[in-house]
Amino acid sequence: MTSGPEPEIRDALLGAVPSLRAFAISLCGQVDRADDLVQDTLLRALSHIDRFERGTNLNAWLFTILRNLFHSEYRKRRREVEDPDGSYAGRLKTQPEQGARLDFEDFRSALAKLPAEQREALLLVGASGFSYEEAAAICECAVGTIKSRVNRARSRLANLLAVDDVGDLGPDNMTRAALQAAG
Known part of the structure; x- marks a missing residue:
């Protein structure tokens, strides 16, 4: 068992409390x-x-410690932003990682619900960056058929993900590309 400070130091510490507090x-x-x-x-x-x-x-010595603690905490608090209602956090540009991961899982689940031909066309044009003509050659079908499949796939995905506007899309570029790929 360790002993505390010597009695005279302990008494001096306790005697300093009222002055330190003031x-x-x-x-x-x-x-x-x-x-x-x-x-x-x-x-x-x-x-x-x-x-x-x-x-x-x-x-x-005690007053110096107290003063240094106060100033250290003051500097720390000055860098912190009080945000009790979350309005500041809501305006941040970088989205939290876990949200993107959940959005991606929702996207994967919705993508799996598409008919195979629509999913294939959407992935070729939207995610892989092929032109409609290149995707049509790969799928061995007409360009109009690919355009139709991509359009139906986008509409179905938007419906499954409850996306009404491009602004509703998350920060994930892959998701955005798949849903709004230009042709």
Whole structure:
């Protein structure tokens, strides 16, 4: 079992609490936050008590720790954006990865529900980038047939995925290409 600080240091730490608390309140203006700062200061001081030089001013050392903690947290909070209702997060340009993964799984499931000829035509034209003429040659059918299959596949996918507008599409380029490939 480890022993705590020596009795005179323990008493000096406890004696400094009212002054530390008053200083913390003056820095942050909130009693609860000030109490947290004092507690963090004491914890930090106790964990680094070996760095305290005997014969120097303990209160000055504690006030320095408190001040440094306050400024470190202030800098950290300044970089953080408070967003209680999620409106800021909703305007972010980068979508979370898990959403794209779920969208892709929905897309794969909907794609599997298409008739084989429509799925093949859509993948050739929309995802693989072949022209209608090239896709028609690959499928050994008329260009009009490929255009019709791609159009039906796009409409069916949009219906299955509840996509009413191109803006409803997720950030996934493969999904977007498959649904709106130009011909």
